[in-house]
Amino acid sequence: AQSVTQxxxxxxxxxxxxxxxxxxxxxxxxxxxxxxxxxxxxxxxxLLKYTSAATLVKGINGFEAEFKKSETSFHLTKPSAHMSxxxxxxxxxxxxxxxxxxxxxxxxxxxxxxxxx
Amino acid sequence: xxxVTQSPTHLIKTRGxxxxxxxxxxxxxxxxxxxxxxxxxxxxxxxxxDEGEERNRGNFPPRFxxxxxxxxxxxxxxxxxxxxDSALYLCASSLxxxxxxxxxxxxxxx
Numbered sequence: 001a002q003s004v005t006q007x008x009x010x011x012x013x014x015x016x017x018x019x020x021x022x023x024x025x026x027x028x029x030x031x032x033x034x035x036x037x038x039x040x041x042x043x044x045x046x047l048l049k050y051t052s053a054a055t056l057v058k059g060i061n062g063f064e065a066e067f068k069k070s071e072t073s074f075h076l077t078k079p080s081a082h083m084s085x086x087x088x089x090x091x092x093x094x095x096x097x098x099x100x101x102x103x104x105x106x107x108x109x110x111x112x113x114x115x116x117x
Numbered sequence: 118x119x120x121v122t123q124s125p126t127h128l129i130k131t132r133g134x135x136x137x138x139x140x141x142x143x144x145x146x147x148x149x150x151x152x153x154x155x156x157x158x159x160x161x162x163x164x165x166x167d168e169g170e171e172r173n174r175g176n177f178p179p180r181f182x183x184x185x186x187x188x189x190x191x192x193x194x195x196x197x198x199x200x201x202d203s204a205l206y207l208c209a210s211s212l213x214x215x216x217x218x219x220x221x222x223x224x225x226x227x
Contacts, residue, residue: 032214044218103214107160
């Protein structure tokens with residue numbers, strides 16, 4: 001079974017500071033990894049995805065993530081936080097089931113990012 | 118290009134009633150996934166429909182059911198509502214491995 005662990009349910013940074021949100025995964029086969037962002041009372045917006053091409057993935061809004069197989073990690077970073085980045089962030093993993101092609105997502109519990117002025 | 122749409126935005130029901138939630142995928146997407154986001158439980162996979170068929174379901178009781186129509190839109194039905202069914206229900210559509218989510222339906226069971 002696949003799983004995702006997001007370290008830190010709440011991360012607080014100052015505006016302009018580095019954002020680092022941690023994600024570790026467990027999967028018996030090469031995973032596909034995603035980061036989504038959720039603003040209050042909204043759905044999930046795709047930030048970026050890793051699908052076995054380049055290990056450093058660039059996404060929207062200045063975010064990027066690096067796939068590290070040896071560490072089973074896919075941490076999300078942004079060099080300089082903006083007030084508009086305040087939201088909840090979810091890391092997710094999908095894989096091909098042994099009997100088919102179900103790409104259901106397994107999510108971490110989420111990290112709430114607060115940006116202080 | 119229009120994104121995934123869901124209706125209604127909010128739904129208030131009483132215990133024991135039935136709820137019907139609707140989802141329209143991005144044009145050209147044939148797969149629809151349903152997820153439940155309940156307070157304290159996180160995001161959990163509910164159902165997957167592809168080409169009109171239910172392909173997989175998560176660890177939810179049979180009173181959670183649905184269908185996919187020929188135009189690939191989907192409906193989620195929840196029968197015999199319980200208080201713990203109160204949650205945000207998210208629909209996602211995909212063509213390959215990448216899922217795009219709608220804004221969700223907030224279901225409140227009183």
